[in-house]
Amino acid sequence: MYLNELLEKLEYTCLQGDAHILVTDLVYDSRKVKKGSVFVCIEGAVADGHDYIPDVVEKGAAAIVISKDVNLPKNVTVIRVDNSRRVLAYMSAAYFDHPAKKLITIGITGTKGKTTTAYMIKSILENTGIKTGLIGTIETIIGDEIIPANNTTPESYIIQETFAKMVDKGIKCVVMEASSQGLMQNRMDGFTFDFGVFTNLGYDHIGANEHKDFNDYLNCKSKLFRQCKIGLINIDDKYAKDILKDHTCKVETFGFSENADIYAANVELVHKPGYLGVAYKVNGLMNFDVAIDIPGKFNVLNSLCAIAICRHFNVSEDDIVKALKKIKVRGRVELVPLPGNYSVMIDYAHNAMSLKSLLTTIREYNPKRLVCVFGCGGNRSKDRRFLMGEISSNLADLTVVTSDNPRFEEPEDIIKDIVTGVKKGPGKYVTITDRREAIKYCIDNAMEGDVIIIAGKGHEDYQEIKGVKYHMDDRELVKEAYFGNR
Numbered sequence: 001m002y003l004n005e006l007l008e009k010l011e012y013t014c015l016q017g018d019a020h021i022l023v024t025d026l027v028y029d030s031r032k033v034k035k036g037s038v039f040v041c042i043e044g045a046v047a048d049g050h051d052y053i054p055d056v057v058e059k060g061a062a063a064i065v066i067s068k069d070v071n072l073p074k075n076v077t078v079i080r081v082d083n084s085r086r087v088l089a090y091m092s093a094a095y096f097d098h099p100a101k102k103l104i105t106i107g108i109t110g111t112k113g114k115t116t117t118a119y120m121i122k123s124i125l126e127n128t129g130i131k132t133g134l135i136g137t138i139e140t141i142i143g144d145e146i147i148p149a150n151n152t153t154p155e156s157y158i159i160q161e162t163f164a165k166m167v168d169k170g171i172k173c174v175v176m177e178a179s180s181q182g183l184m185q186n187r188m189d190g191f192t193f194d195f196g197v198f199t200n201l202g203y204d205h206i207g208a209n210e211h212k213d214f215n216d217y218l219n220c221k222s223k224l225f226r227q228c229k230i231g232l233i234n235i236d237d238k239y240a241k242d243i244l245k246d247h248t249c250k251v252e253t254f255g256f257s258e259n260a261d262i263y264a265a266n267v268e269l270v271h272k273p274g275y276l277g278v279a280y281k282v283n284g285l286m287n288f289d290v291a292i293d294i295p296g297k298f299n300v301l302n303s304l305c306a307i308a309i310c311r312h313f314n315v316s317e318d319d320i321v322k323a324l325k326k327i328k329v330r331g332r333v334e335l336v337p338l339p340g341n342y343s344v345m346i347d348y349a350h351n352a353m354s355l356k357s358l359l360t361t362i363r364e365y366n367p368k369r370l371v372c373v374f375g376c377g378g379n380r381s382k383d384r385r386f387l388m389g390e391i392s393s394n395l396a397d398l399t400v401v402t403s404d405n406p407r408f409e410e411p412e413d414i415i416k417d418i419v420t421g422v423k424k425g426p427g428k429y430v431t432i433t434d435r436r437e438a439i440k441y442c443i444d445n446a447m448e449g450d451v452i453i454i455a456g457k458g459h460e461d462y463q464e465i466k467g468v469k470y471h472m473d474d475r476e477l478v479k480e481a482y483f484g485n486r
């Protein structure tokens with residue numbers, strides 16, 4: 001493949017050598033460079049690709065793509081660009097022969113609900129016989145192949161490589177989560193989505209290595225609607241208009257509001273010990289009743305959004321109803337089957353918005369007591385800790401503050417921050433640093449009619465401490481606590 005073909009549609013300057021040369025492969029990690037590779041230098045949060053130029057030249061790279069001034073190495077083509085992440089995305093799309101054009105692509109952005117909605121869409125489409133791939137927080141699914149995820153939205157090269165594999169496997173459609181960091185870092189540049197979805201926007205991901213402020217966060221999310229053909233927007237979200245700033249797509253709306261193109265009405269919450277579900281009526285562009293076996297008003301919106309997308313695929317009402325009836329998403333309001341007369345739920349709420357929606361909606365099921373056990377991740381936005389503490393104290397009867405993934409921070413320091421928030425509200429609380437012990441405490445003290453929510457880690461099967469991931473699975477901890485006692 002010729003280098004200039006990979007650079008099609010891009011603005012660049014060839015500082016040295018010739019862009020019309022053959023390259024063997026496209027690489028953005030120096031450790032993978034081989035003779036004849038083109039190496040794209042990326043300035044990251046931890047490392048800077050430009051620092052590895054001598055190393056890749058030594059390994060025989062044919063060309064390098066740079067975005068800042070460096071000492072020009074000898075005998076190698078040097079391409080200068082403004083934004084190497086963006087360029088990597090376009091080059092990757094060309095390298096894999098634009099696989100997105102051979103798929104129907106659905107991108108979901110929003111602070112919460114992306115993963116859940118993605119699985120709902122996949123489930124409905126597959127129920128109708130449309131082979132659908134998925135890229136998201138939990139995993140990438142390419143037919144039978146399941147790859148655990150590192151990022152919600154992987155690097156552009158991986159996205160394009162995954163799309164190409166999907167095309168090879170006869171997959172027709174792909175649904176993917178478009179994280180704000182992914183949009184910010186140009187991971188999804190180089191192709192147009194057929195559908196873009198906006199679920200909602202709440203305060204999150206500000207600080208640490210993430211967004212500089214809320215405006216930046218909002219602007220990154222709005223990018224999707226300048227990069228898709230049809231935008232599906234949650235009309236009830238207060239940022240719905242802002243997200244559509246400068247949009248270029250056709251817009252359709254969903255929500256509880258009757259102004260939406262497709263809207264939900266007559267919401268019914270169903271609660272029996274060990275079972276929480278929700279039912280509603282779809283109105284507007286489609287009209288039928290839906291019942292799902294996972295709880296929460298937000299799952300009305302998530303499933304309605306999935307219906308609004310699938311409507312474009314001529315899916316029958318019957319197929320939608322059947323697919324949604326059996327939907328379960330790992331670690332999202334996931335009920336742990338236990339013989340007890342109370343309910344235990346594992347959930348991924350790890351920011352203010354999700355914890356508030358979760359506890360508010362579960363309160364509506366009138367549990368005897370609402371118990372919430374959670375911690376916060378280390379080396380992530382500190383705001384989450386104070387806010388989540390306060391929210392839990394305001395909405396749960398008992399908050400059990402424990403550890404999440406401490407990463408490189410001391411668990412006790414994180415707990416201290418959470419407790420500062422907890423103390424602002426009226427709720428009772430205890431602190432138990434060991435997550436296993438904290439869960440055991442909740443199970444040992446459970447009462448009839450309680451709902452115990454174990455929040456923050458959802459599908460995760462590890463606890464990350466000082467760079468090491470130790471096996472830990474909330475489901476196993478619940479079962480161990482329950483059956484270990486009997």
Ligand SMILES: CC(=O)N[C@H]1[C@@H](OP(=O)(O)OP(=O)(O)OC[C@H]2O[C@@H](n3ccc(=O)[nH]c3=O)[C@H](O)[C@@H]2O)O[C@H](CO)[C@@H](O)[C@@H]1O[C@H](C)C(=O)N[C@@H](C)C(=O)N[C@H](CCC(=O)O)C(=O)O
Pocket residue numbers: 028029030031041042043044045046047048049052137150151152153154155156179180181182187209210
């Ligand atoms: C802070 C951040 O966003 N980091 C992401 C970023 O890493 P980075 O580019 O900064 O990586 P880096 O280690 O500094 O390296 C820079 C460059 O040097 C190269 N390098 C490095 C070492 C070497 O020896 N040789 C070499 O060439 C690297 O290959 C890279 O090209 O780009 C990587 C590839 O896309 C991501 O995997 C990585 O995500 C890390 C793991 C992360 O934690 N990201 C979070 C903030 C994130 O992106 N989260 C979102 C949303 C999560 C949610 O759902 O809420 C997500 O989409 O996952």
Ligand SMILES: Nc1ncnc2c1ncn2[C@@H]1O[C@H](COP(=O)(O)OP(=O)(O)OP(=O)(O)O)[C@@H](O)[C@H]1O
Pocket residue numbers: 110111112113114115116117137152177199200298299301302331332333347348349350353354355357358458
């Ligand atoms: N539409 C929604 N609105 C508010 N909260 C939601 C919504 N859907 C799910 N939640 C809550 O947020 C948590 C995470 O949901 P989900 O994984 O679907 O969102 P996400 O956008 O993929 O989040 P992340 O960015 O962490 O991957 C759930 O466990 C639940 O507590």
Ligand SMILES: N[C@H](CCC[C@H](N)C(=O)O)C(=O)O
Pocket residue numbers: 350376377378380404405456457460
């Ligand atoms: N993708 C998110 C997940 C956070 C989940 C929570 N368990 C934590 O470790 O903070 C992040 O990396 O910020």
Ligand SMILES: [Mg+2]
Pocket residue numbers: 114115136137138152177
């Ligand atoms: Mg997700």
